[in-house]
Amino acid sequence: xxxxxxxxxxxxxxxxxxxxxxxxxxxxxxxxxxxxxxxxxxxxxxxxxxxxxxxxxxxxxxxxxxxxxxxxxxxxxxxxxxxxxxxxxxxxxxxxxxxxxxxxxxxxxxxxxxxxxxxxxxxxxxxxxxxxxxxxxxxxxxxxxxxxxxxxxxxxxxxxxxxxxxxxxxxxxxxxxxxxxxxxxxxxxxxxxxxxxxxxxxxxxxxxxxxxxxxxxxxxxxxxxxxxxxxxxxxxxxxxxxxxxxxxxxxxxxxxxxxxxxxxxxxxxxxxxxxxxxxxxx
Numbered sequence: 001x002x003x004x005x006x007x008x009x010x011x012x013x014x015x016x017x018x019x020x021x022x023x024x025x026x027x028x029x030x031x032x033x034x035x036x037x038x039x040x041x042x043x044x045x046x047x048x049x050x051x052x053x054x055x056x057x058x059x060x061x062x063x064x065x066x067x068x069x070x071x072x073x074x075x076x077x078x079x080x081x082x083x084x085x086x087x088x089x090x091x092x093x094x095x096x097x098x099x100x101x102x103x104x105x106x107x108x109x110x111x112x113x114x115x116x117x118x119x120x121x122x123x124x125x126x127x128x129x130x131x132x133x134x135x136x137x138x139x140x141x142x143x144x145x146x147x148x149x150x151x152x153x154x155x156x157x158x159x160x161x162x163x164x165x166x167x168x169x170x171x172x173x174x175x176x177x178x179x180x181x182x183x184x185x186x187x188x189x190x191x192x193x194x195x196x197x198x199x200x201x202x203x204x205x206x207x208x209x210x211x212x213x214x215x216x217x218x219x220x221x222x223x224x225x226x227x228x229x230x231x232x233x234x235x236x237x238x239x240x241x242x243x244x245x246x247x248x249x250x251x252x253x254x255x256x257x258x259x260x261x262x263x264x265x266x267x268x269x270x271x272x273x274x275x276x277x278x279x280x281x282x
Contacts, residue, residue, distance in 0.1 A: 024070045024235045027211065028079070028226040029202045033061035034219045065222075067202055068235045069211075072108040074200050075237050077101065104239045105129065107199050107206055115240035116251075119258060122243035125251045132207045134190070141191065143213045143224060148191035151208055156183050188217045196227070 064079040101116035107129075114125040137150040190201065194210035201212025202222045213224040246254070 022071070023230050024068070024237075025196065025198075025211075025227060025229045026231055026235070027067040027069070027202075027213075027224050027228075029065045029067060029222050029224050031061065031063050031065065032221050032223075034221075065202060067200070068237055069198055069200050070235070070237055071198060072106065073237050074105045074107070076103040076105070076202060102240050103203070104237075105200065105204075105206060106239075112204065113239050115243055117243075118255065123251055123254075124240060124243035124245045125248055126245055127248040129204065129206065132205070134208055136208075143191060143193070144227070146193040146195050146213060146227075148193045148213055149210070151190045151192060152187055154185060154187050156185050158183060186218050188215065190215045196229070 065076060066079050068075045101114055104113040104115075106112070110129045110131075112125075112127060112129050116123050116125065132153055134151045134153050137152065139150040141148055141150075190205060190208065190212050191214040192201070192208040192210040192212045196211035197209070198211050199208060200206050201208070202215060202224075205212050205215055211227075213227075215222045
């Protein structure tokens with residue numbers, strides 16, 4: 001990072017330092033996930049059924065989230081007014097690790113609390129925020145009325161996908177689902193604005209000298225569409241308490257065991273007629 005750019009960022013941060021002492025804000029984010037799923041139309045009732053499945057998946061991965069924040073803490077959760085009911089029944093089951101819930105972040109103490117309801121049970125995951133080794137760049141762009149700076153980092157993720165399709169009893173011949181598991185290196189690109197001097201952002205992203213307005217990891221894009229600073233009504237940014245308290249590792253172990261149990265049950269009774277199961281993780 002060149003010296004001039006560093007000075008610009010420091011100047012912006014110092015200019016707004018007094019503003020950051022006592023304020024609140026609400027940022028609205030829209031998410032969109034890139035889908036690359038091949039479906040055998042002969043197994044799911046033809047092209048029209050395939051189109052319906054893809055439309056349902058797109059809706060599942062196009063959501064709106066609200067980040068309520070102050071200088072040190074935040075709450076991130078799906079916009080309840082826009083949240084659609086889950087697509088249930090034998091038609092489709094979509095499972096993803098993590099899921100949606102209420103994510104509380106304490107930037108000052110570098111900790112988080114994530115309240116999730118999974119398989120009908122409520123969990124409160126409490127753990128430390130993982131430090132992110134951001135690389136700051138001098139490249140800028142405008143998002144709305146805010147000047148944003150580029151930051152990147154690379155990470156390894158465990159990529160797994162499993163798809164099971166069945167439309168008749170003939171499909172139940174002991175064939176298991178196709179499953180792929182491998183490590184993948186990806187570059188995450190974020191755009192942050194020092195004009196809002198909080199080291200926060202959507203999901204678990206944080207650690208930059210300004211609010212993160214956009215994130216892209218190659219598959220998932222999170223883009224801020226609206227910001228309200230110092231709303232008239234004081235925000236309640238409180239750590240969620242209700243649920244079984246576990247660490248992130250304990251929760252991951254519980255989910256892995258549950259998925260293994262479901263997989264065994266599924267293989268034991270055979271695929272339900274017209275059942276389609278899609279599980280995407282990574």
